[in-house]
Amino acid sequence: MRKIIYALLLFISISTLAQAKEKIFIVERENSALAVINNNLKTNEIKNMHNFNHAVVKFRGKDGYVITRDGYVIKFDPVTEKKLKEYRTSKSAIGFIIGKNFLAVANYDNKTVEILDRNLNPIQSIKTGSRNVGIKLYKNYLIFACMDTNQIWVMKDKNPKAKLPKFVLYKKFKNIGKVPFDALIDKNLYVVGLFNSPDIGVINLDTMKYKKVPLKLGKKERILKVPHFGFWSVSKGYFFIPAVGNEKVFVFDHKFNYITSIKVEGNPVFTALSPDKKWLAVTFSGKKFPYVQIIDTKTLKIVRTFKFPGWILHVRWSNDTKHLYFSVNTANEVLAYNVSNPNPMKWWKQFMWPVPKSSGIFLYDSKTQK
Amino acid sequence: MTRVYLTGAGPGDIELLTLKAHRVIKQADVIIYDRLANPEILEMAKDGCEFVYVGKEDGRHTLPQDEINEVIYQNALKHKVVVRLKGGDPFVFGRGGEEGAYLQERGVSFDIIPGITSAISVPAYAGIPVTHRGVAVSFRVVTGHESPNKEVSQIPWENFKTDDTIIFLMGLHNLSKIAAKLIEIGKPRDYPCAVISKGSTKDQSVVTGTLDNIVQKAKGVPTPALIIVGQVVKLRDQLKWFEQQ
Numbered sequence: 001m002r003k004i005i006y007a008l009l010l011f012i013s014i015s016t017l018a019q020a021k022e023k024i025f026i027v028e029r030e031n032s033a034l035a036v037i038n039n040n041l042k043t044n045e046i047k048n049m050h051n052f053n054h055a056v057v058k059f060r061g062k063d064g065y066v067i068t069r070d071g072y073v074i075k076f077d078p079v080t081e082k083k084l085k086e087y088r089t090s091k092s093a094i095g096f097i098i099g100k101n102f103l104a105v106a107n108y109d110n111k112t113v114e115i116l117d118r119n120l121n122p123i124q125s126i127k128t129g130s131r132n133v134g135i136k137l138y139k140n141y142l143i144f145a146c147m148d149t150n151q152i153w154v155m156k157d158k159n160p161k162a163k164l165p166k167f168v169l170y171k172k173f174k175n176i177g178k179v180p181f182d183a184l185i186d187k188n189l190y191v192v193g194l195f196n197s198p199d200i201g202v203i204n205l206d207t208m209k210y211k212k213v214p215l216k217l218g219k220k221e222r223i224l225k226v227p228h229f230g231f232w233s234v235s236k237g238y239f240f241i242p243a244v245g246n247e248k249v250f251v252f253d254h255k256f257n258y259i260t261s262i263k264v265e266g267n268p269v270f271t272a273l274s275p276d277k278k279w280l281a282v283t284f285s286g287k288k289f290p291y292v293q294i295i296d297t298k299t300l301k302i303v304r305t306f307k308f309p310g311w312i313l314h315v316r317w318s319n320d321t322k323h324l325y326f327s328v329n330t331a332n333e334v335l336a337y338n339v340s341n342p343n344p345m346k347w348w349k350q351f352m353w354p355v356p357k358s359s360g361i362f363l364y365d366s367k368t369q370k
Numbered sequence: 371m372t373r374v375y376l377t378g379a380g381p382g383d384i385e386l387l388t389l390k391a392h393r394v395i396k397q398a399d400v401i402i403y404d405r406l407a408n409p410e411i412l413e414m415a416k417d418g419c420e421f422v423y424v425g426k427e428d429g430r431h432t433l434p435q436d437e438i439n440e441v442i443y444q445n446a447l448k449h450k451v452v453v454r455l456k457g458g459d460p461f462v463f464g465r466g467g468e469e470g471a472y473l474q475e476r477g478v479s480f481d482i483i484p485g486i487t488s489a490i491s492v493p494a495y496a497g498i499p500v501t502h503r504g505v506a507v508s509f510r511v512v513t514g515h516e517s518p519n520k521e522v523s524q525i526p527w528e529n530f531k532t533d534d535t536i537i538f539l540m541g542l543h544n545l546s547k548i549a550a551k552l553i554e555i556g557k558p559r560d561y562p563c564a565v566i567s568k569g570s571t572k573d574q575s576v577v578t579g580t581l582d583n584i585v586q587k588a589k590g591v592p593t594p595a596l597i598i599v600g601q602v603v604k605l606r607d608q609l610k611w612f613e614q615q
Binding site: 040041043338349352 | 412
């Protein structure tokens with residue numbers, strides 16, 4: 001009887017405290033390895049991942065893919081945490097997209113866009129004559145920008161019901177502005193950033209019309225120097241844009257009307273919107289690398305400033321918005337703050353995992369992964 | 371006044387945690403935990419408790435012991451109740467002695483909260499008693515993973531000749547070497563042997579065999595795993611209970 005009471009007491013005392021439940025994959029920049037944190041334990045390191053500077057990890061279904069700085073696409077199993085295959089598309093690549101039955105890789109080096117099947121067998125090479133960026137998918141279209149020729153190409157899969165795609169040129173937009181640098185998809189809009197320009201380019205992918213849209217930044221604001229859209233955040237009402245060189249986060253509505261700018265701690269690099277859209281985390285460069293600020297997306301005010309014992313290279317919200325993960329590169333650790341309290345001042349450091357030279361953080365949840 | 375609790379978490383089954391360990395975990399400001407402590411235990415902690423992972427595993431980039439000692443000490447400077455949570459027992463291949471000494475040298479008070487060691491509890495969950503009347507009157511617990519930095523092995527293999535039951539902890543990667551050594555000192559090739567993986571957890575698996583065939587039979591068994599050698603292994607046929615629940 002006493003035994004049962006003890007067991008019962010133990011059971012009751014297990015609190016409903018939120019824990020980090022997703023499988024977390026972390027780029028170990030210097031080790032060419034992908035660290036795995038599962039069930040709060042660092043359980044694995046997937047090794048031999050080539051040049052891991054700026055490596056990007058994406059998931060689709062049961063597959064994980066990485067693109068490395070030196071042009072390798074690597075397929076791995078996020079469940080067994082095993083590297084399955086690698087294929088080098090070029091000497092330098094930075095962007096890729098996963099379709100239902102293919103991968104499309106935007107190459108820098110050999111001026112092509114490479115199409116692979118989901119097992120990384122090459123099926124099509126599209127010669128563009130330019131370094132390629134901003135590769136996106138919309139319906140049966142594959143869209144990318146050509147950095148050196150100032151063009152945007154829209155390819156269409158002419159065999160959408162076949163086992164493998166066959167992309168043909170559907171439309172080429174020329175003279176779109178100088179040096180397209182990055183792109184994002186906002187519903188049916190393909191938005192392209194132009195280097196050191198006051199304008200952005202927008203294609204309506206339903207009408208296939210292109211227009212240049214000036215980003216009017218208010219009277220005293222400077223133009224965006226580096227429109228790196230991977231670092232933007234898109235909420236229901238706003239675009240949040242880290243304005244490198246301005247020490248501000250710009251806020252635009254979805255028609256690109258300037259709403260306001262929020263003065264922040266330093267030069268912002270990266271913004272991350274919480275999945276419930278309530279909070280925006282902002283990281284910084286230079287002397288302010290150790291800082292992260294949280295903006296309330298309703299009031300557009302800074303509600304918390306964190307200072308860490310090292311450089312923050314990446315942040316990621318958990319899918320349930322109960323944790324915010326920080327990659328503290330120079331302290332060789334990844335932290336998880338419990339952010340379930342509605343008052344950001346009450347968020348607390350809940351987990352610390354040692355991860356050497358930690359960089360990008362990527363989450364895999366087999367239940368929610370589509 | 372800061373207090374550090376060097377605490378054993380037991381072999382894996384959360385209900386094998388001691389009441390004392392349970393109490394300090396609920397009070398902890400920070401829990402410094404390792405790979406072998408059941409992570410579900412962390413859910414017992416109070417809101418605001420910080421969790422620092424310091425697990426070690428072969429071939430992976432993890433914190434060396436001297437850095438773990440320092441992590442515990444630094445946390446003792448910041449927090450009042452520090453729990454250093456380890457799988458099994460802190461003093462059975464848990465390096466709790468080194469951590470205690472490090473704290474003592476720096477004037478930090480600590481308690482030892484023993485845990486149920488996997489050396490006896492994991493065989494028990496596999497239905498293998500480490501002693502049994504008429505079969506085994508003694509048992510020996512040996513590390514299956516000596517530090518690679520040691521120039522000469524400290525394991526006195528010759529002394530094992532007359533042992534009834536021998537338990538190797540953390541020895542799966544060295545299973546072939548262990549089996550060969552035992553045969554070399556005169557244990558019969560058909561001497562009973564078992565490998566118990568993830569003992570006392572829902573993922574527990576048990577492979578039984580002999581010194582001659584255990585390496586083959588245990589291929590692919592996941593870590594952590596314990597090796598037990600002796601006639602007591604045969605008792606599992608009659609006493610296995612956990613996997614049948």
